[in-house]
Amino acid sequence: MTTEEILDGIYDGVLRGDTKAVIAGVKAGLAAGINPQELLDDAMVEAMEEIGHRFEKNECFVPEMLIAARAMKEGVAVLSPHLIEAGVKSLGKVIIGTVRGDVHDIGKNLVRIMMESSGWEVIDLGVDVSPERYVAAVKEHQPRIVGMSALLTTTMPNMKLIVDALVAAGVRDQVKVMVGGAPVTQAYSQQIGADLYALDAAAATEVAKALAA
């Protein structure tokens, strides 16, 4: 099979929510020596973008989004060890989560994988994380970075509530706050008093690395 055929197979597999096809495609891609980042960006992420466009146009609905997301997650699980470079030294701890009211976690999980691969110890609080849980986790783990992900315009304001809760708990100055997610922008991150903004998982590792340098 050609690289294009393999990428097309993974793309179609995610669109159809066909987990077996996605896993088989990712394994075939790795065996053929295709760059893991290419398998992720040019097949899986593109397919999720297409699902989003179809959802906007009422051509697909939540169940289809859900099975596509499940297929992508399984594919990412196969890919993950190949995205993670071996033997990198620890740069410190990062807490990450998807904010309250929001269950989108594929992007957050990619950020976690990439941060781990570049040497951070990541504590993943999961999805729908309240300000109180963020504060408790900061007190418990003493991270250098607190990461928040939001995919909905309606949940973005919950990032500000977390920043406020960190201030109220007296721990805001101990950490750098990093925000991201499709609707989040650099301007928004400044508006809510975050320190760092990253457009995607690769950028998240870059801004974190700059901090560690």
Ligand code: B1M
């Ligand atoms: Co939802 N959904 N969804 N959804 N969903 C979106 C986000 C939407 C844009 C679709 C659309 O209308 N086109 C839309 C939001 C509209 C808006 O607010 N402007 C939407 C909606 C409306 C909804 C529901 C309200 C639908 C409903 O119920 N009627 C509902 C809300 C549920 C909730 O959270 N309370 C809902 C539900 C779901 C599913 C559960 C079915 C499923 C999520 C499954 C899961 O994640 N486990 C789902 C999906 C799959 C999507 C789309 C199709 C794909 C999201 C995704 O995984 N993208 C999405 C459309 C789209 O994004 N095109 C859509 C791939 C991922 C790799 O990208 O998450 O952007 P992304 O992450 C990137 C960057 O953003 C960045 O790095 C990542 C990797 O490069 N990044 C960070 C992310 N977090 C970061 C943190 C950082 C730094 C960078 O620092 C800490």
